[in-house]
Each structure stands twice: as structure tokens, then as C-alpha cells.
Amino acid sequence: QQQVKQSPQSLIVQKGGISIINCAYENTAFDYFPWYQQFPGKGPALLIAIRPDVSEKKEGRFTISFNKSAKQFSLHIMDSQPGDSATYFCAASGAAGNKLTFGGGTRVLVKP
Amino acid sequence: GAVVSQHPSWVICKSGTSVKIECRSLDFQATTMFWYRQFPKQSLMLMATSNEGSKATYEQGVEKDKFLINHASLTLSTLTVTSAHPEDSSFYICSATAAGPNTEAFFGQGTRLTVV
Numbered sequence: 001q002q003q004v005k006q007s008p009q010s011l012i013v014q015k016g017g018i019s020i021i022n023c024a025y026e027n028t029a030f031d032y033f034p035w036y037q038q039f040p041g042k043g044p045a046l047l048i049a050i051r052p053d054v055s056e057k058k059e060g061r062f063t064i065s066f067n068k069s070a071k072q073f074s075l076h077i078m079d080s081q082p083g084d085s086a087t088y089f090c091a092a093s094g095a096a097g098n099k100l101t102f103g104g105g106t107r108v109l110v111k112p
Numbered sequence: 113g114a115v116v117s118q119h120p121s122w123v124i125c126k127s128g129t130s131v132k133i134e135c136r137s138l139d140f141q142a143t144t145m146f147w148y149r150q151f152p153k154q155s156l157m158l159m160a161t162s163n164e165g166s167k168a169t170y171e172q173g174v175e176k177d178k179f180l181i182n183h184a185s186l187t188l189s190t191l192t193v194t195s196a197h198p199e200d201s202s203f204y205i206c207s208a209t210a211a212g213p214n215t216e217a218f219f220g221q222g223t224r225l226t227v228v
Contacts, residue, residue, distance in 0.1 A: 043207075043220050043222045044156070044205070049216065100146075
């Protein structure tokens with residue numbers, strides 16, 4: 001059972017554009033929603049995370065939007081740069097530090 | 113952020129042999145470590161959760177006798193793939209969290225295992 005569904009699977013965006021990745025979850029016990037960036041051959045690195053008590057969180061060019069009633073959350077990458085080309089994973093857990101359930105991943109390619 | 117180091121970064125072993133992967137938290141005490149497996153172009157799948165001094169908890173479908181996990185200290189967990197076969201070839205990633213509520217997980221750089 002895939003508890004966190006992520007879309008799209010891949011995304012091509014022009015430099016300076018906005019990349020938008022969406023995730024939906026099923027388990028209402030999830031209470032922590034991080035996004036990770038992974039480059040080929042490397043482990044994932046935490047980008048930004050949100051808890052359900054807020055609807056939006058922004059850190060630099062990265063923004064998470066959270067819709068608790070719809071059980072959906074999304075990552076917006078503003079002013080996308082070629083260095084942002086990577087695979088992005090959303091995840092969810094009962095709390096930070098608990099085991100994570102990952103979405104399927106989105107491969108983002110930013111064209112110069 | 114905190115540093116989690118995995119060793120080796122890549123390993124090639126012969127079918128039937130065992131290989132050990134180490135996961136170390138370099139600047140914090142990791143009360144809990146997680147081991148994930150990632151096939152090419154796929155997501156991370158949790159294999160097991162290990163707490164220092166306790167037996168690991170394995171996810172459904174993961175053979176505990178094949179993937180031996182030891183978390184003997186607050187800074188080191190090991191994953192041993194026993195009697196490795198080509199289908200065990202994958203990218204293995206650990207993550208570690210410190211004690212306390214709402215502490216995030218930090219990931220190692222991963223280990224590429226190739227069984228020939």
C-alpha cells in the first residue's frame with residue numbers, strides 16, 4: 001500500500017521557472033512532512049519540512065504548501081536553477097525522528 | 113546539519129559472500145538508526161529500524177537473517193548482507209536521529225552494493 005503518492009514522476013522546467021511537486025497521503029496519523037533532495041549516487045538531504053499546524057512554510061526559494069483537509073502537500077521551487085536538477089522526495093511520518101514513508105520521487109531537470 | 117557517514121561508499125562482492133556496511137553519526141548520539149534500500153530510479157524503502165542496545169525491527173518482507181543489523185553503540189550501526197546474491201545489488205542508505213521529540217533524521221551518503 002503506497003501511503004504517500006507523489007506526482008509528477010518527472011518535470012522539466014526552464015531556468016528561472018517554478019517547479020511544483022505534489023504529494024498526497026492517506027494516514028491521518030502522519031504529523032511531519034519533509035521534502036528531500038537527492039543527487040545521483042548520494043543520500044537524500046533534507047530541504048524543508050512542515051507540520052500540519054501551518055499551511056505554508058518558506059525557506060529561501062523553497063516553499064511547502066499544506067492542505068490538511070485534503071491530505072495534500074506540495075513543494076514549490078521558485079527561480080529554478082540548473083543546480084536544482086535532482087530527484088525530490090516527499091515523505092511523511094508520525095513525528096520528526098520517526099520512520100519515514102517516502103513518495104515515489106520526482107526527477108526535476110532545469111534547462112539553462 | 114549533523115553528519116552521518118557510511119562506509120564503504122561502494123562495494124563489489126562475489127555471490128555467496130557477506131558484506132558489512134557501517135553507518136556512523138559523527139557529531140551526535142544516534143539513539144535510532146534506519147536502514148533503507150533504493151533500487152535505480154525508485155524511492156527509498158525502509159528495511160529496518162534499530163535502536164541502540166535493542167534488536168532491530170524489520171519491515172514486512174525483509175529477511176532478518178539475511179540483513180543483519182547491529183546497533184551496539186550510540187554512534188554506530190552496521191548492516192551485514194549475508195550470502196549476497198545479484199538480486200541484493202542495490203543502494204543502501206542509513207539515517208540517524210538523536211534522542212528527544214521532533215528531532216529530524218540525517219542521512220548517510222549511501223553504499224552502492226554490486227554482487228557479481
